[in-house]
Amino acid sequence: MHSINQATKEGAITVKKLDFNCDMGESYGGWTMGNDEAVMPHITSVNIACGFHGGDAHIMRRTVANAIKHHVHIGAHPGLNDLPGFGRRPFPVSPDQAYDMVVVQLGALAAVAKTQGAWLHHVKTHGALYNMAAHNDALSQAIAQAVLDVDDTLVLYALANSRQAHIAQAMGLQVAHEVFADRSYQDDGTLTPRGTPGAMISDPQQAIQQLICMLEKGHVIALSGKPVPIQADTLCIHGDQPGAAAFAQQINEALKRQGLL
Template identity: 60%
Template sequence: MTRTIDLNCDMGESFGVWTLGNDLEVLPYVTSANIACGFHGGDPGVMRRTVAAALRHGVALGAHPGLPDLMGFGRRVMDISPREVYDLVVVQVGALAGVAASQGAALHHVKAHGALYNMASKNRELATAIAQAVRDVDASLILYALASTVQVEVAQELGLAVAQEVFADRSYQSDGSLTPRKEPDAMIVDADVSVRQVLRMVEQGKVGTVQGEDIAVSPDTLCIHGDQPGAAMFARTIRQALDEAGVTVRAARS
């Protein structure tokens, strides 16, 4: 049976005079883009240009809300309440929806960024705040969430469409979480290793962990990071491997 997967990438994370990532080089190979909304990265001009570039390539638009932490790039854990999380997600999703509407387009999905994503994958109250915010802004949006976590459960309970996400360029812990970036081997930098992990997840529903165990995953969407060195090469190599394996690559559907 032919498998289907979405290939997504975090984008639009430059701001001001600071440039991050290789968005234009990666866009030809992905099917959905998670676009920063100004809190952890991005600014109004970057948001507009990234939306336009994604539309030129026929790539689905997603909001990528993060913690209000430009200096830490949204990757530092914060003591934040569910009410605050709800508010910041509403504002960021609403902002990118407005940018998309100004170009005759609409959002397709929402994916939390960085520490917010990881916190909500383990904390039911924060996961509920994110899912409720997405539903209240636009209940037709798909929530991208780390596979087999409480964030998936909560979103489904609230009636949201969910795309369970796996990662091409990150290693896994035995509890299904991603290895923290500060630890060794958190990032997969060898494209061949990444391809083997990707094909095993898509074809067998399994991924190896740094502890040497296998865990089950149900991948709907596959993430690569646009800010890592060689991102365009990674995207091209993974897309080619999926195509050669007979895997249909398209944006997630509700």
């Protein structure tokens, strides 16, 4: 999420350093989602579910402890109140409802972190709420206001170049434009909907090449083949995908080789 200058014969060039995040803490009760313990060593930021779409009190505490152990930035991952649908089923939400959901979930995780001597670093909405806010001004404003009212020092992770990112910045929040290694893109810069052929990228080498293109050329190649301008501050992989730990490790190693992490 920052840049460094490196001297060359031609002068100084800017090399972008990338934050690497993953959604975690999404297990609850007797149900296990993802392999958080194996993924955590390879990332720099974690987005922890707050009990609405996944997670529970015990999982939240355990995931915070694991993040502290690995010196990983802790972020809240608020979603729709929809455990059976894992927060990925869109349904109508008013700005007031969105505001309340975000405030309550931020407060819960902040309290869990504080009991372990830690503080939140960022916020990233989950699933359907994330996608809805990306192009809905009223929801974006409500979410940004909730973050500002809870802690105006928090960074909002938002889909790169989305309405949510621009609105939050205009309201005074620090924003990290988020890109994805394991998802393909549409011509308008949005993610290809899950369930669509080609939506998920399971080949680490393909994901790495997509990332390097984003960082070095400032665009992503959409599923149609069109180059789409994009800003990359933080990279997300999904902890619930098969082989997530190996995927994260390969991306981590590739980014370090490129001097990007």
